[in-house]
Amino acid sequence: MTHLTQSNTWQQLSQNAAALPHMRDLFAQNPSRFEQLSVKDCGLLLDYSKNRVNDETLTLLFKLAEEVNLSDKIAAMFNGDIINNTEGRAVLHTALRSKPEQVIMAEGCDIVPEVQQTLAKMTQFVESVQQGHWKGHTGKAITDIVSIGIGGSFLGPKIVSQALRPYWVKGLNCHFVANVDASSICEKLKLLDAETTLFVMSSKSFGTQETLTNTLSAKDWFLANGGSQADVAKHFVAVTSNVVKATDFGIDASNIFPMWDWVGGRYSLWSAIGLPIALLVGMDNFKQLLDGAHQMDNHFANAPFEQNMPVIMGMLSVLYGNFHHAQSHVVLTYDHYLRGLPAYFQQLDMESNGKSVMLDGTEVDFSTGPVIWGGEGTNGQHAYHQLLHQGTALIPADFIMPLQSHNPLGEHHNQLASNCFGQTQALMQGRTFDEALAELSGKHLPDSEKALISKHKVMTGNKPSNTLLMDKLTPSTLGSLIALYEHRTFVQGAIWQINSFDQWGVELGKLLGNDVLDRIGAENDASELDSSSNALINLYRQGQI
Numbered sequence: 001m002t003h004l005t006q007s008n009t010w011q012q013l014s015q016n017a018a019a020l021p022h023m024r025d026l027f028a029q030n031p032s033r034f035e036q037l038s039v040k041d042c043g044l045l046l047d048y049s050k051n052r053v054n055d056e057t058l059t060l061l062f063k064l065a066e067e068v069n070l071s072d073k074i075a076a077m078f079n080g081d082i083i084n085n086t087e088g089r090a091v092l093h094t095a096l097r098s099k100p101e102q103v104i105m106a107e108g109c110d111i112v113p114e115v116q117q118t119l120a121k122m123t124q125f126v127e128s129v130q131q132g133h134w135k136g137h138t139g140k141a142i143t144d145i146v147s148i149g150i151g152g153s154f155l156g157p158k159i160v161s162q163a164l165r166p167y168w169v170k171g172l173n174c175h176f177v178a179n180v181d182a183s184s185i186c187e188k189l190k191l192l193d194a195e196t197t198l199f200v201m202s203s204k205s206f207g208t209q210e211t212l213t214n215t216l217s218a219k220d221w222f223l224a225n226g227g228s229q230a231d232v233a234k235h236f237v238a239v240t241s242n243v244v245k246a247t248d249f250g251i252d253a254s255n256i257f258p259m260w261d262w263v264g265g266r267y268s269l270w271s272a273i274g275l276p277i278a279l280l281v282g283m284d285n286f287k288q289l290l291d292g293a294h295q296m297d298n299h300f301a302n303a304p305f306e307q308n309m310p311v312i313m314g315m316l317s318v319l320y321g322n323f324h325h326a327q328s329h330v331v332l333t334y335d336h337y338l339r340g341l342p343a344y345f346q347q348l349d350m351e352s353n354g355k356s357v358m359l360d361g362t363e364v365d366f367s368t369g370p371v372i373w374g375g376e377g378t379n380g381q382h383a384y385h386q387l388l389h390q391g392t393a394l395i396p397a398d399f400i401m402p403l404q405s406h407n408p409l410g411e412h413h414n415q416l417a418s419n420c421f422g423q424t425q426a427l428m429q430g431r432t433f434d435e436a437l438a439e440l441s442g443k444h445l446p447d448s449e450k451a452l453i454s455k456h457k458v459m460t461g462n463k464p465s466n467t468l469l470m471d472k473l474t475p476s477t478l479g480s481l482i483a484l485y486e487h488r489t490f491v492q493g494a495i496w497q498i499n500s501f502d503q504w505g506v507e508l509g510k511l512l513g514n515d516v517l518d519r520i521g522a523e524n525d526a527s528e529l530d531s532s533s534n535a536l537i538n539l540y541r542q543g544q545i
Ligand SMILES: O=P(O)(O)OC[C@H]1O[C@H](O)[C@H](O)[C@@H](O)[C@@H]1O
Pocket: 150, 151, 152, 153, 202, 203, 204, 205, 206, 207, 208, 211, 264, 265, 266, 351, 503, 506, 507
């Protein structure tokens, strides 16, 4: 057994989880449960009262957090210690949203000045594109941005841009290309005019196959549609930490926006990787986004655990994964603009906490990161919510909703809100057999039929959920919300003592993919591969099954 699962607190949590009354009873016993189990800060309200916790559970969860020195680990991240031990890197995405007067050291250097210089370079560029001063090769202003990147260099910019749609400036549109499937870029390019299109190529490493291939195809398209080699500088910019590779590739040195090793891909939207966001919503709004995240950083670093939203949410996730055998976690956004957020949190959490060994190499004997999935309310209610209510798996849920709509229209928002709150209530209280039977009392059915139907209508309830509310979806509240989930992910990783900041599983996939590509392209012998891989390669070469 690992020292974690051996600990008294772990054992006590296990006993507490098994003995806890139904949430219905917990609510009935304590009319102040909402007041006691909700926190408001950084423009967000977290209601975690509909969780399987009593005072003892929370005390034990915070005790566990103290026993693994969570406070010290939080401080180590903010201080720039090398907490990504397998890659020898600091983890300082929080520095990207710091204030200019702060001093933050990474490997002996204050990094705040370079962060500020990059923001200033972004401001200059964004203003010149938005105001039409940046001209394409025929002298026309830019109307369309094509953002090319993948993973962290794609999802953050795409989902935040989508979320901030009400803040877009007039006259600029953005298209996101990630997939190496040519259909993706071809469908986008069909709609565009090379004279007024600007490509933003985002790759921290400048070595990602999909991004390089898509960028080369974009360049070919540009050259085939009236642009010359000398015009490329007016239509291609790059964001990368590998300036040498970018200039070798042909990107003009003045068109390169830097980022750094101490920013992980899935934590990078706050850096110049967020350039497409800034182009769409303007630098003031981009800085509001950073400011919202900065507020959450301060909250995470300073609030006591009992009031600390990321700590509470992270510990609840530990509770369900390790003591209630939950294997997935659903994120339900009751806001059209936030429809992409579940996918973003999926990458954030699953790439960070999908690990099986602890920092010291010990194999874990407990579950780590759950499967994160989800979608847009109310759509999911007419589909997979059935399984949330009556399936056999326990799936904790997060409901996220702004109180005010960007598009107030008739009864829409009242209905949206009632659905959101109604779902959390139904999950929590469920429906007993007697309640189901009572609902059928007016029906002319034999008693045996009523009993049978009632059995099918029983919902055990006691299904946990968090509800996160904000006044309105703004750049600042969105920044706080995303930073909340980043830190929630950190908290889980800290309890499990895993490295939440590397991704060796993804790296192996890349390596083997390249090896197969060599064999497919050059018609090299693949016979020493396993029979399945060999056969698939041969079928691909034949082009028919
Ligand atoms: O930004 P890049 O270097 O092109 O990397 C893009 C993505 O590639 C990977 O496979 C990583 O798992 C992601 O975390 C990263 O964001």
